[in-house]
Amino acid sequence: MKPRRANPLAIGAFVVAALAILVTALVVLPGRNWFNQPHRVVMFFSGSVFGLQKGAPVVFRGVRIGDVTDVTVHYDRQSDTFAIPVVAELEADAVRGLDGRADNDDIAHALPELIARGLSAQLGTQSLLTGQLYIDLDIRTTPKGKLRGGYSGDATEIPTSPTAFQALKTQLESVDLKKIVDDLSQIANSARTLIAAPELKQGLKDFAATAGHARRLAAQLEQRAAPLTRGAESALASVDRMGDKVSSAADKLGSGADKANELLDPKGPVVRDLQRAINELAQASVSLRDAADSDGPLLQQTERTMRELSQAARALRGLARSLDAQPQQLLLGRQPDSTPPVEAGK
Template sequence: MNDGPPSRPSRASRPVLIGAFVLGALVLIVAAVLASADGRLFARKDSVVMHFSGSIFGLQVGAPVVFRGVRLGSVTSIGLSYDAGQDRFSIPVVAELDPELIDQVGAGGTPRAGLRLETLVERGLRAQLQMQSLLTGQLYVDLDFRADRQASRLGARSGMIEIPTVTTAIQDIKNQVDGMDLRRMVDDLASIARSVRQTVGSPRIESTLAQVEQTAASLNRLAERLDRRSGPLLDAADRALGDTRRSMGDVSAAAARVGAAASGAEALLQPDAPLMRSLGRSADELARTAAALRETAEAAGPDSALQQKLEQTLDDLSRAARSLRALSDTLEQQPRSLLTGRPQELP
C-alpha cells in the first residue's frame, strides 16, 4: 500500500483542460447570442440613410429605429456631410432595418412576403427624431406615415434606401423663432410701454378719471332718489291703472248701448218700416199739394198778389218736399247717419 501524497496531473495535460474550458465558454456564448437573436442573426437587413438638417445631439450609434413602437432596427453610423453647391451641412444617419419583421397579409388572410421599404417610402414613410427619456436626453428614430409634412430628401447612397426626414415640433418652433426680428420686437414693446406710461401719467387721464368718479357719484345719488320715490310712483301708477280699467269698462258699456241704439235705428229705418213709409207718403202729399197750388196760381192771373204768394209758397213746399225726399233716401241708404250725422260732401 502506497501511503504517499496523491498524484497530480501532469503538466502536459493542463493545456488540454484549459482549452476545453475556453471552448465550452465560447460555445455557451455563441448559443446565448443565437438565443437572444431569436434566429434572426443572419437574416437579411436593409441599409437605409436618413439626412437630418438640425441638431441630433442625443442620438447615438445603436439607438433604436421604431415604427409605431415596434423596433425594426438600429442606428449603425452617424456622419456629417457638406454640400458645397448649396453651401449647407447635413447629417446622414445610417441604420439597418429588418423588413421581414413586417408581415403582409393578402386577401383572405393569407400571408405574403415582407413589404419593400421603397413601397413604404412612396406611400409617405418619414423619419423623425423623438425623445427616449427626458432625464438622459437620448433620442431615437421614429418611422411613420407623414405624407402631409414637408420632408427633406438629399439623395441615397449606393446600395442604400433613403427615408425622407421631417423636423420635430421643437425644431419648427426654433425655426420660427430664428425667423423673427427679436430686436425689433423688443424695441416695439419698449415704445409701447413708454406710450402707456405717458398716457397714464398725463393730466388728461387724471381729469377723465375725476369726471368718471363724479359721474359715478351722481348716478349713485340718482339711484338713491329713485329708490326713495319708487314706492309713491308705483302706488300712483296702480291707481291710474285702476282708473283706466274703470274708464275702459264705462267706454265698453257706452259702446254696447250705442250699438244697441244703432241696431234699433237700423230696424226703425228699414224701407218697409212704418216711419220710412210715412216719410215717403208725406213727401208725395207735399208734391201733390205743390202741384195743385201751382195750378191755382196759374188760374189767378200772372200779376195778382195771390199768385206771387202762391208761387212763394210753392217754392217753399217744393224745397220741403225735396228735403224730405232726400232725408228719406239718405236714411234708406245709410241708416247709421241718424246717429253719426249727414256725411260731408267733397268740394
C-alpha cells in the same frame, strides 16, 4: 519519435461546440438579421441629432424593426443649409408586417404605400439621464412629414416631422425677443408719461365731480320716483278700466251690428214689410191719379156738392137779411112781403 495522431473524438467535440456557440450567438444577439437581407432607408433631419449613435434602435410604436447604421452631415450649396442624413437598415419581415403583406418578398412596394399613408420619422429620447436618442416611426397626418431628396445612395427616403418640443423650440427661436423688450419699454415709458400728465389728473378730478353729481341726481330721482310710480300705477288702473269699458262698448256695438244685419237682411221680415208698404203706397198713388182725372166720378161729385153748398149759402144769406129787417119773425112768424124781393143777380 512516432508522431501523435489527432483524436477524432476531440475534433468532433470541438466542431460541435463551435456550431453550438455560433447558433447561440445568432439567437441571442439582438438587432441582427442573419438570414434575411435588410432594407436600407434614409431620413433627413434639419436639427441637432446629438445623442443619436450608430446601432440606435428604429422602432414603430415601441417595436424595434431596425438599427441606425450611419449618421453624417450633408451641405446643400443651393439653399446654403445643412441636413443630417441618418441611414438605417429595416428588417424585411417587420416592414412586410406593417404593410399587411407578409407573403410579399419584395418590400420595396411596402414602404412607398406606408409613406403615402403618412409614415414619418421623429427623434425620440431613450433616457433623460444619458440623452441617447432613437428613431421613432409612426403614421402621422399632423404634422405631415417632409421629403428632402437628393440622397445619392441606394436607400428609400422616409419623410421626417419635428416633435412638439422641436416645433416649440423653432417658434421660440423665430421670436425677436429684443424687439418685444423694446416695445414693452416704449409702452412703459408712454404709460408713465400719461400718468404724469396734468390732463389725466384734471380728467380724474372732473370724473370724480361728475360721479358726485351723478350720485346726487340718482338720490333725487329715487325720491321723486315713488310718487311718479304711484301716479303711473293709478294711470294704468284707469287705462285698464277704460279698456274694460271700451271692450263692453265694442261688445254692444257688435251686438247692435248683428241686429242691424238681421234688420237689413233682404230676406228678413222688416225688409218684407217695407216692400209691402211701398207697394201699397204705389197703388194708392195710382188711385189718387185716377180720382184726380177731370172726367172722373169723384171730381163730378165734388162739383155737385159745391153747387148745393152754394145754394144753401144763398138761402142762409136771405134768411139773415130777413131777420135783420124783421126780428119779430122769430116770435110772430114771417109776414108776407109788400114788395117782391129783388133777386141777388139783379
